[in-house]
Amino acid sequence: MSLARTASQTIGPFYNFALLGGADNDLTRRSKGGPQAAGEVVEIKGRVIDGDGAACACALVEVWQADAEGRYGADRDPNFAGFGRTLTDNDGYYTFTTVLPGPVPGKGNSWQAPHMSMSLHSGGLLKQVNTRLYFPNDDANADDPVLSGIEDDGQRSTLVARAAGEGRYEFDVILQGEGETVFFQL
Amino acid sequence: MANTTDVTGRHYPDSGQNTDPPYLHPDYKSTIKKSPQRPLVALEHSVTELSGPAFEAGEAGENDLTVQGDAMPLGERIDIQGRILDEEGNAYAGALVEMWQANASGKYRHINDGREAPLDENFIGAGRCVTDAEGWYSFRSIRPGPYPVPGGWWRPAHLHFSVTGPSVVTRLITQMYFPGDPLLEDDPIFHSIADDAAREALIGKFDLTLGEPSVSLGYRFDMVLRGQAAG
Numbered sequence: 001m002s003l004a005r006t007a008s009q010t011i012g013p014f015y016n017f018a019l020l021g022g023a024d025n026d027l028t029r030r031s032k033g034g035p036q037a038a039g040e041v042v043e044i045k046g047r048v049i050d051g052d053g054a055a056c057a058c059a060l061v062e063v064w065q066a067d068a069e070g071r072y073g074a075d076r077d078p079n080f081a082g083f084g085r086t087l088t089d090n091d092g093y094y095t096f097t098t099v100l101p102g103p104v105p106g107k108g109n110s111w112q113a114p115h116m117s118m119s120l121h122s123g124g125l126l127k128q129v130n131t132r133l134y135f136p137n138d139d140a141n142a143d144d145p146v147l148s149g150i151e152d153d154g155q156r157s158t159l160v161a162r163a164a165g166e167g168r169y170e171f172d173v174i175l176q177g178e179g180e181t182v183f184f185q186l
Numbered sequence: 187m188a189n190t191t192d193v194t195g196r197h198y199p200d201s202g203q204n205t206d207p208p209y210l211h212p213d214y215k216s217t218i219k220k221s222p223q224r225p226l227v228a229l230e231h232s233v234t235e236l237s238g239p240a241f242e243a244g245e246a247g248e249n250d251l252t253v254q255g256d257a258m259p260l261g262e263r264i265d266i267q268g269r270i271l272d273e274e275g276n277a278y279a280g281a282l283v284e285m286w287q288a289n290a291s292g293k294y295r296h297i298n299d300g301r302e303a304p305l306d307e308n309f310i311g312a313g314r315c316v317t318d319a320e321g322w323y324s325f326r327s328i329r330p331g332p333y334p335v336p337g338g339w340w341r342p343a344h345l346h347f348s349v350t351g352p353s354v355v356t357r358l359i360t361q362m363y364f365p366g367d368p369l370l371e372d373d374p375i376f377h378s379i380a381d382d383a384a385r386e387a388l389i390g391k392f393d394l395t396l397g398e399p400s401v402s403l404g405y406r407f408d409m410v411l412r413g414q415a416a417g
Contacts, residue, residue: 003273006409007205008382009361010214010375012346014212014294018286018312019348051219064238083239094201106232108289117234117354124216126378127384128357130229145195146229155224185197185226186235186355 008127016087025086027098030079037080039068039099042167047092048120051176055092059122060085063096070102076087106145113140113147116142129183133171134160150182158182196364197414198355199232201273207378207383214374231355238353241282251327261290261328263402264391269321270349272413276323284348286312292331301333325403332369342369342376346347349409356411359417363389
């Protein structure tokens, strides 16, 4: 049997009362006031920008990542959420608090550099865009199969966050035009 | 909100189906500056794409949008039921299904909805549930009203659906429409889907047996996510 896949439609502008809870952008705890996940706590801040360079407000940003030891499965740190979502503000900014992920297995014997999977929905987007966030100054980036598969230096650099001080990283998502973020066909 | 990781034993090959709309659909003007222009880069699925969040069943009543106020909201009561399936018809259990909508006047409880139409103090317009072992979800609500898009067209009555889990590859946000709505003919968002059958599949199927006698009207709306059983 082969069923036709259900088509995507835009999230539209009026959803935040439905999809957002209190602390969904804090991956370091499974519940408010609960124990903190192991690892180095980091803050990721970024801006979502459209083809005019204008802020993309009310975009839904979702992330999925391994814990500090690079685990996704049932053996994962029980205090680590792994999945998070948040909304961009009127100036297009989003923020996540998380722990630095560990390296995770790739194809065969290869390893992938620490990364986060990131997806965005917005009014004006008829289906999600998918990208990845890598961390700067990580030696493993050079051997990462996804990063090294992108030949153009400028395009590859759109997947690497900027260091912005102790435990802080910045990662903008440019939907269109100059500096357009690399988006993946999953 | 996320619970344990669910590695489902499925894989997500590209089955060649292309039901989704393109990023750029100029009739829906908001896509013009938000659509990526470079081709997407193929990404071979790794454990990052094959794993994802799983969700625990919500609290009772979270899927009944008619009991969130002190009294019953205005409007025609409806029941929506359906299954979340993969491309082979296997159930997706434990998927988070969220639904949100305008009220019977076509007004959202949202600060940016500036349209002159009344809010209903007994209607928030958002619910959630987690699919059971057979992939079923259900919601009770009221039929939303259509509404005009500022400076543009009228949106047909619709329910927004978000399905999360088990993987980023299966993530789906879509809308369910109502059969026989004359506004469907000119809605650029509905018509962003080129394939006739894929477009029509977003129209819920009226089914009186899914409603409660003398209380509500029923609609069936299944959603098919990417994926096949492993093997």
